[in-house]
Amino acid sequence: MDFNLSDEQQMLAETVQRLVRDIYTFEHRLAGYQSDAGESPEFWQQMAELGITSVPIAGRYEGFDGTGVENMLVMKELGRGLCLEPFLHSQIYAAGLVQQLGSPEQRQRLLPKVSAGECRLAVADEEAGTHYQPDQARCRAVACERGWRLNGRKRVVIGGDSAHYLLVTARTEDGLSLFMVDPDAEGVRRIGYACVDGPRACDLVLDDVYIEPDDLLGQPGRALSALQYQRGRALAAQCSEALGSMEAAFGLTLEYLKSRQQFGSPIGRFQVLQHRMADMRGELELATSMAVLAACVADDPDSEDRSRKLAAAKFTSARASQMMAEAAIQLHGGIGMTWEYVLAHHAKRLVMLAHQFGDDDFHLSHYSALLETPAGNQQSVAV
Structure with missing residues (x-):
């Protein structure tokens, strides 16, 4: 397998790397975190102007037509910064749905506006007690004369307090469905807050929200397979984001061991600390290999093999993130x-990324279940 980047991919990686390095300093991040927006609108605008927000979007919707590899290149640098x-x-998970x-x-x-960075989306698929399984949703949608009535609660909707549209999972009489909800609609209440690792999220309260028929995505009761597939794409991108953060943490630690003096010499000369750095380097290399694997299979057709590889990548990334x-x-x-x-x-970011999706x-259990699936009885398992 050829792991060399194409000229176009190399240009994309260098563009994002240069933008994050030159613009998104630690002081810039702190200022964004402490602002009312909780982020940097200027940085988002710059990503849009450079076409970075269009990377995951299909070309027919004015996007870059990027694959899991392009998503990996972008997310790794965003994680580093x-x-x-x-x-x-918004751009990978929600737009993919x-x-x-x-x-x-x-x-x-929707998608041309999302590609241009003018419209942001968020997915509300987590509820208290569902334990990473969107098919356990208790939010309900009941058909009415001219559409649907939506009632329920959602939690930790990342980016939900600034999204222009919310993609909300709800149970209908046919199964799990996905609805596009205007956050300003009557009966919708967003409770926004900053997560412990920085990004903003919201809890969502839905009280008898009316949904137009045209705001149902797909067929009623047929959303679960798409959610599982797109969570896999998001999971692969998240492994790359964690990788970028791990590389930055490793570099900071190595530099500190070289400069911190103890007993008249850098503490990096102590053998026991060198062993710890060797362990960290080993975990980083393993996480790198699995992030590349996840990126390569992210856009493959849904299959047991794809689900198994993505579960293995997330398990490895989560363990490495916590250890680092x-x-x-x-x-x-x-x-x-x-x-x-x-x-x-x-x-903090690495610990939180280890628990998202x-x-x-959770993923070790799914990986084990996939290994035990009898031949001829293959089925997709949520990632």
Whole structure:
């Protein structure tokens, strides 16, 4: 297999890398976090002007027609810069659902605006007690004379407090369905907050919200397979985001061991600390390999093999993320926990990324279940 990037992919990687390095400094991130928006609208606008927001969108909707590899290149640099903007949840996950489930009219109405960065989406598929399984949703949609009535609660909708449209999962009499909800509609209430690792999210309260027939994505009760598939694409991109953050944390730790003096010499000369850095490097290399694997299979047709590889990648990424966060802080000592030092923010981000879209135990269980699936009885398992 050829792992070399094409000229176009290399240009994309260098563009995002240069933008994040030159614009998205740690001070810029802190200013965005403390602002009312909770992010940097200027940075989002710059990504849109450079065409980065169009990378995951199909070419027929004015997008870049990017694959999992292009998504990996973008997300790795956004992870390295600890960027607060919900690129993954809007441009990859939510837009992917619209591309897969939406009617031609819905896709044409939404996706060019999403590609241009003018419209942002968010997916509300998590509820209390569902434990990473959207098919366990208790939010309900009941057909009425001219559409649907939606009632329920959603939690931790990443990017939901700034999204122009919310893609909400709800149970109908035919199964799990997906609805496009205007956050300003009557009966919709968003409770916004900053997550512990920086990005903003919201909890969603839906009280007898009226949904137009044209705002149902796909057929009633047929959304689960699309959700599983697009969560797999988002999961692959998230592994790359975690990889970028892990690389940054590793680099910060290595530099600290070279510069911190103890007993008249850099602490990096102590053999026990060298062993810890070797362990971290091993975890980083393993996470890199699995992130590349996830990116390569992200857009493959849904299959048991794809689900197994994505589950393995997420399990590896989650374990590596937690190990890197803990080891980096331990090697830094107290300074590693201070708000003014970027490493503390990488550590928090890595721990939270390890739990989004399923933690290591969740994906290990799914991987085991897939291995036990009898031949001839293959089925897709949620990732």
